[in-house]
Amino acid sequence: MTTWVSTAERLDLLLFNATDDAYGAHVGVYVxxxxxxxxxxxxxxxxxxxxxxxxxxxxxxxxxxIKRVIAAS
Structure with a gap:
């Protein structure tokens, strides 16, 4: 499960694109x-x-x- 966050922490997923469209976004991992x-x-x-x-x-x-992976409860 993931959740949107406003500030990146280690191992969060960052989504980049040429526009604000999430479809086809490039994903990176915050180090x-x-x-x-x-x-x-x-x-x-x-x-x-x-x-x-x-x-x-x-x-x-x-x-x-920025998406953060969280443990499912």
Whole structure:
């Protein structure tokens, strides 16, 4: 189960897209200190980018939101 949160913590999922449409969003995993792990098609392997690097890319310029995995009760 996941929930939307306003501030990222370690292992949260960050959704990026060129627009605010969540459909087809690119997903990264928040590592810490504004760093995000993601599968980077441009370089062909996983990479760690800063939040600023994501937002500087046209296709990832919008942070749609942050999802946190929570334990099911």
């Amino acid at each position: 810490d200190a504004e760093k995000v792990l993601h599968l980077c098609a441009e370089i062909g392997h996983p990479a760690v980018w800063t939040m600023a690097e994501f937002l500087a890319q046209e296709r990832y310029r919008v942070l749609i939101g």
